[in-house]
Amino acid sequence: MITPKIPDLVSDIGKGCSEVPVISRRNWGSATNVSKDRKIEKPEYTVILVVIHHTNGKHCKTKEECKRIIKDIEKFDIELMNKRDILMHFFIGGENMVFEGRGWGVEAEVIPDTSASLMINIAFIGNFTSETVPTKALHLAEKLIQCGIQRKQISKQYKVYGHNDLACTDCPGKELLAKANFASVDLDY
Numbered sequence: 001m002i003t004p005k006i007p008d009l010v011s012d013i014g015k016g017c018s019e020v021p022v023i024s025r026r027n028w029g030s031a032t033n034v035s036k037d038r039k040i041e042k043p044e045y046t047v048i049l050v051v052i053h054h055t056n057g058k059h060c061k062t063k064e065e066c067k068r069i070i071k072d073i074e075k076f077d078i079e080l081m082n083k084r085d086i087l088m089h090f091f092i093g094g095e096n097m098v099f100e101g102r103g104w105g106v107e108a109e110v111i112p113d114t115s116a117s118l119m120i121n122i123a124f125i126g127n128f129t130s131e132t133v134p135t136k137a138l139h140l141a142e143k144l145i146q147c148g149i150q151r152k153q154i155s156k157q158y159k160v161y162g163h164n165d166l167a168c169t170d171c172p173g174k175e176l177l178a179k180a181n182f183a184s185v186d187l188d189y
């Protein structure tokens with residue numbers, strides 16, 4: 001049973017992308033820099049799913065630590081999983097860093113056990129099965145989604161799911177899931 005979680009669009013989050021500086025692939029030392037996967041046509045109408053993950057590994061506090069982790073993930077996804085590109089669209093690192101993965105407007109690699117490719121996957125770096133997710137990091141993810149809407153890369157009708165809403169997995173960890181629920185309200189519209 002899928003329960004949509006719609007984030008509470010609290011006013012202090014604000015709109016726009018100026019509050020969400022994204023650390024580019026070039027900046028974190030990606031092997032490819034530009035995604036080879038297909039671009040989505042009219043993402044402002046079609047990207048209605050935002051799926052939240054955790055990386056299920058070490059967390060990071062500094063940019064350098066996060067960069068190392070993301071480089072390893074890129075290597076894993078491409079070399080070991082044999083994917084064309086890093087799976088996640090974006091990563092949230094520490095409390096206040098957003099890193100570009102495959103980036104805006106690129107089709108998602110279909111996650112095992114799900115069929116949707118028209119979604120944005122955002123991973124929090126760390127393992128949130130037992131660790132708690134920083135509130136600032138949650139707010140940053142919400143700002144990133146708002147930025148996506150403003151850039152016409154996410155539908156205004158989007159819904160946020162945890163990975164385990166869509167597939168049988170522990171991802172994104174019960175602590176993150178609990179907080180994401182906490183930050184959500186059910187809106188009737």
Ligand SMILES: [Zn+2]
Nearest residue numbers: 053054163171
């Ligand atoms: Zn996941």
